Amino acid sequence: MDITTTYLGFKLSNPIIVGSCGYTYSVKDIKTLVDSGASAIVLKSIFEEEIIWEMDSNLAQMQRPMTVYPEIYDFYDLETIEDSVTKYLNLISDVKKEVSVPIIASVNCVSSHEWVPFAQRIENAGADALELNIFIMPSDLNKTSQENEQTYFEIINSVLAKVKIPVAVKLSYYFSNLASMIKKIxxxxxxxxxxxxxFFEPDFDLESLTVVPTNVLSSPSDLGKSLRWIAIMSERVNCDLCASTGVHDGKAVIKQILAGAKAVQIASILYRKGPKVISDMLDEIKNWMSEKEFNTLDEFRGRLSQSRSLNPAVYERAQFMRYFSEKF
Ligand SMILES: Cc1cc2nc3c(=O)[nH]c(=O)nc-3n(C[C@H](O)[C@H](O)[C@H](O)COP(=O)(O)O)c2cc1C
Structure with missing residues (x-):
């Protein structure tokens, strides 16, 4: 049975990639993940602000003004931030010596300004690919949706101009026309x-009357949103689609491949069950394929995508109307 797939031009032994999270920030943990079956690793993101901080520190030594965002003081421990860029580049080169699966670096970014040349240092450190984790909360009343979206293209184009390694973009669903945005990207x-x-969601602590983060880890019921949009967009885009959020077992991987995904990324389930869950998920995929007599992932990839569906409306509003009127 062949469960290999391709993603970003790499041939992967299977479709389970470990997404960017606390498990992908040390060589030791990454080795364990790879030994458990992970076919590629997305490193924990380095933040644009960390990169700019390092650049500004160097500039400061040359008597140049600091341009780092003031918010950085809320987010970071300034004693550790100065080391973080060096640590990140070392992590890339160290992990490349230890494992043979593709290593995808990750930058959390919101602008196309100072940090972009750093993408080259990521490439030079040996990263096989770069994932841009771009999220601009569309909450600025003075900005149009076009202005927000334009920033995504500025970031992507400036990074693409700097590196030769493959670039992926990790998105949220906060766009006024998500399908069009995914297609254009x-x-x-x-x-x-x-x-x-x-993203962590806000909740209210009714004792202390403060805002607190909640739902740090996903649950299997969170799968639906990415399943729907992978199914809608697969075979309509000019690049690979990778599913993330709510993939907690082998069945969820199978569903995302039926929707059209080239691969999936997992994070939360590792915190719940540990790295061994990857080999359990791979067994579940193989058992299902054997029952259904599929020999390769391509034999069923995209079979339930919207473009191949005999009833494309199933992914859209009509299905909900029928469901609600019949059941409730
Ligand atoms: C503890 C934790 C840390 C994370 N850190 C990052 C990060 O640094 N960069 C990033 O792009 N995503 C990060 N994520 C998001 C995951 O990569 C993933 O997209 C998200 O958790 C949904 O997948 P899941 O349902 O398998 O958890 C983090 C998730 C968790 C749970």
Whole structure:
């Protein structure tokens, strides 16, 4: 049975990639993940602000003004931030010596300014690919959706101009026309789009009357959003689609491949069950394929995508109307 796939131009032994998270920030943990079956690793993101901080520190030594965002003081421990860029580049080169699967670096970014040349240092450190984790919360009342979206293209185009390694973009679903945005991004030259990133949500602590983060880890019921959009967009984009959020077992991987994904990324389930879950998921995929008499992933990839569906409306509003009127 062949469960290999391709993603960003790499041949992967299977479709399970470990997404960017705390498990992908040390050589030791990454080795364990690879030994458990992970076919590629997305490193924990380095933040644009960390990169700019390092650049500004160097500039400061040359008596130049600091341009680092003031918010950085809320987010970072300044004693550790100065080391983080060096640490990140070392992590890339060290991990490349230890494992043979593709290593995808990740930058969390919101602008196309100072940090972009750093993408070259990531490439020079030996990263096989770069994932841009771009999220601009569309909450600025003075900005149009076009202005927000334009920033994504500025970031992508400036990074693509700097590096030769494949670039992927990890997105949220906060766009006024998500399908059009995904399609346009796929036409920029990126090799992959990851749907979707997941964010901590705000909750209210009724004792202390403060805002607190909640739902740090996903649950299997979170799969639906990315399943729907992978199914809608697969075979309509010019790059690979990778599913992220709510993939907790082998069945979820199978569903995302039926929707049209080239690969999936997992994070939360590692915190719940540990790296061994990857080999369990791979067994589940193989058992299902054997039951259904599939020999390769391509035999069923995209079979339930919207473009191949006999009833494309199943992914859209009509299905919900029928469901609600019959059941409730
Ligand atoms: C503890 C934790 C840390 C994460 N850190 C990052 C990060 O640095 N960069 C990033 O792009 N995504 C990060 N993520 C998001 C995951 O990569 C993933 O997209 C998201 O958790 C949804 O997948 P899941 O349902 O398998 O958890 C993090 C997730 C968790 C749970």
């Amino acid at each position: 796929s036409e920029t030259g990126v090799k992959g789009i990851v749907l979707f990133n997941r």
